[in-house]
Amino acid sequence: MSLSKPIYNLLGAYFEQLFNHPIRTKALTSCVIATTANYTSQKIAGVKKLNTDSILAYGLFGLIFGGNLPHFFYQWLERITQNVRNKQLIQFLAERFMFTPVMAALSLYFITRFEGRSHEDGVNQLIDLYKKMLLTNWKFLSLPLFLNFKYVPPMLRVLVTNLIGFCWIIFVANKRRKADQKRRQESS
Numbered sequence: 122m123s124l125s126k127p128i129y130n131l132l133g134a135y136f137e138q139l140f141n142h143p144i145r146t147k148a149l150t151s152c153v154i155a156t157t158a159n160y161t162s163q164k165i166a167g168v169k170k171l172n173t174d175s176i177l178a179y180g181l182f183g184l185i186f187g188g189n190l191p192h193f194f195y196q197w198l199e200r201i202t203q204n205v206r207n208k209q210l211i212q213f214l215a216e217r218f219m220f221t222p223v224m225a226a227l228s229l230y231f232i233t234r235f236e237g238r239s240h241e242d243g244v245n246q247l248i249d250l251y252k253k254m255l256l257t258n259w260k261f262l263s264l265p266l267f268l269n270f271k272y273v274p275p276m277l278r279v280l281v282t283n284l285i286g287f288c289w290i291i292f293v294a295n296k297r298r299k300a301d302q303k304r305r306q307e308s309s
Contacts, residue, residue, distance in 0.1 A: 139279060144192055147279065151187030154283055156180035158290035166295060175298075178235035179290065186227055191282075194220050209270045216270075217263060225255045228293065249300050254293065262289060 138146040159179040163171055198215055202208045229250055233243040262285060269281045 135280075136276065144189060147188030147192050148184050149188070150279075150283060151183035151286075152180045153183070154287050155183030155187055155290055158287045159294045161287075162291040162294035162298070165291070166298065168298075172298075174236045175232075175294070178232045179294065181235045182228060182232050186224075186231065187286075190224065190227075191220070213267050213270045216266065217259060221258055222255055225258060226251060229254065229297075232297070245304070246297065246300070249304070250296060254296065257292075258289070 135146070135150075156176055156179055159176050160171070163175070194216075195212075198212050202211050202215075205211055226247060229246045230243040233246045234240070265285050266282075269278055269285070273281050
C-alpha cells in the first residue's frame with residue numbers, strides 16, 4: 122500500500138496538469154517518453170556508446186510535434202464528430218488514415234534533421250522507411266488504438282496512448298538505427 126500512494130499522487134498531479142495545461146503537459150510528456158524510449162531502444166540493442174544526438178532528436182521531436190499535433194488533431198476530430206453516429210469508429214479511421222501517415226512522415230524527416238543531418242538524409246530516411254513503417258504501424262497499433270478509442274474513458278486515453286507510443290518509439294528507433302547502419306555499410 123505504501124508504494125501505491127506515491128504512484129497515486131504522481132498520477133493525480135499528472136491528470137491535474139493535463140486538465141489545466143493540456144498542451145504543455147502533452148508536449149513535456151511526449152518529450153520524456155520519446156527520450157526514454159530512444160534510450161531504452163539503444164540499451165536493448167546493446168549499443169556500446171549511446172547516440173546522444175539521437176536521444177536529443179527524439180526528445181525535441183516529442184516536445185515540438187509529439188504533444189501538440191495530436192492534441193490539436195484530436196480536438197478538431199472531437200469537434201467534427203460530436204453528433205456523428207459511430208463516433209469512435211469514425212475517429213479511429215480518421216486517426217489511422219489521416220493523422221498516422223502525416224505523423225510518420227514528419228517523424229522520419231524531422232528526427233533525422235534534429236540529429237543534425239542533411240535534408241537529403243531526411244528524404245532518404247523517408248524513402249527507405251516510410252512505407253514499411255506506416256504498414257507496420259497500421260498492422261500492430263490498430264487494435265490497441267481501437268480498444269483505446271472504444272473502451273478507455275477519455276480522461277485516460279492520453280495515458281494509454283503514451284504507453285502505446287513508448288513501445289512504438291522503441292520499434293521506430295531500432296528500425297532507423299538498422300537502416301542507418303545498412304546505409305553506412307553500403308556507402309563504404
